[in-house]
Amino acid sequence: MKIYNTLSREKEEFIPLMEDKVRIYACGVTVYDYCHIGHARSAIVFDVIRRYLKHKGFHVTYIRNFTDIDDKIINRANQEGITWDTVAGKYTDEYYRDMDRLGVGRADAEPKATEYIQEMIDIVKGLVEKGFAYEADGSVYFSVDTFSGYGKLSKRDPEEMIAGARVEVDERKKNPLDFALWKKSKEGEPFWESPWGLGRPGWHIECSAMSLKHLGESFDIHGGGADLLFPHHENEIAQSEAFTGKPFARFWIHNGFITIDKEKMSKSLGNFFTIREVLDTFDPEVIRLFLLSTHYRSPIEFSDEQLHESETSIDRYYSTIMRINDFLEKDYNVKNDFSNSGKIFKDLLFSFRDRFGEAMDDDFNTALALGHIFEIIREANRFLDHKPSGTKDRELLLLTKELLSEAGSVLNIFDRTPHEWYLSLMKIKKIGLSEQDILEKISERQDARQKKDWGSADAIRKELEEKGIILEDKKDRTDWKIKVG
RNA sequence: GGCGGCGUACCCAAGUGGCAAGGGAGAGGUCUGCAAAACCUUUAUGCAGCGGUUCAAAUCCGCUCGCCGCCUCCA
Structure with a gap:
């Protein structure tokens, strides 16, 4: 199977570091507000990647973190006059509510940054000792100049980045690109004790600490939204590899954005829809189908029209299942041969698993995989139109249901009965x-x-x-x- | 300014060298008391434009146009 690796900018044959074990770390969310549909995309993409790898028989360890201490959380707490950990706790709960509804499975471990303070301090200490980091005024910075591979993920030349005017100038930094591993806490901010005084961790270090703890020095896949590529993931590589002296993640997977009027959906632009807003008008399965009907690396334009089309598609599946069920309920005369149309349908059906697998093996091409699914649906309907009869034909339709539900389980769709689907629509459509x-x-x-x-x-x-x-x-x-x- | 991506039918979308998947919308038809669903027919000798390489190009190369992303917190 091939996976596009951001590190090489190519599709590469995927071979796990340990035989049949796959270790995945995906960057989760900062819990300071409700999640929007862009967060849903990332979560669903990695949920499907994980489900598919399991489906292929790999033993998967999937880690997804929560950033529960950060400037935005602190700001939010100050705005609302509550403590930072109340904010983090609240939005962690809300995150789970949204993700559960979307059918996003829990990761094998879901570490929170604040539970790994000691591990982070140990890494920072190690980096200082090895000469990769330096203390300045109670904060510790990673020295980009000491790490020769800096820029290898984002394909950036540090020299040229410095020339770019948008890098914030900080007197305490030796190089403007240096980033904080440990931040001295300001008055009134949350803090932890450290060898450099009271402070809190920088953003990037948490992922290094938590992946090291749960997956080891080197692991298979590291993922997240494309906006994390730089500086977050670049910095993670620098810290982790400088600290361990070993290669960090083998494959880097980045999902594309959701756009509104062709522009990236983001908090700062204010052009976002929260997951719960969208769930008010659309069934979760519809949202999943919508997000999976475009390849994960491409942008998806968010639109009501497209969601309605996805709804029609899901309905097409359940309508077909209803038709098949109607047929299976009927009495049948025992006849052991395939009808003519059965022979044609059989060939398509028997090759479905391979075609579905081929699509998913090619960098998780869910859009193509769905194409194959809907081809089966069309052909099953056509077969039903041709008045199937006899045991062999019956078996084909039972197999159709089985195959569709098996493929659906990888994407985590098609898991209800038609009746449940219509009851859900009844509620949503009021x-x-x-x-x-x-x-x-x-x-x-x-x-x-x-x-x-x-x-x-x-x-x-x-x-x-x-x-x-x-x-x-x-x-x-x-x-x-x-x-x- | 630097780096990167994208442009496929009316709409969405797969396709990275060999006959252009799949879905939606539209039109016509079959079925039906009438419908609905389903199926059939129809919709790109064509893949932003122009050149080039090749027996063969949506696909590779070059240029042009248009859109977007990252370089600052971001999924």
């Missing part, structure tokens, strides 16, 4: 009726239909349709669905 109400209307309409009173029957259907409920007449009954798109 249909004013209960299922009981709908069933009563249906039965009322059935009576009218028996009497061939088409006028009344159509009136009931129209009435329901105006409320967002679609009726589907079948041979022996009428099913209801929620209108999508």
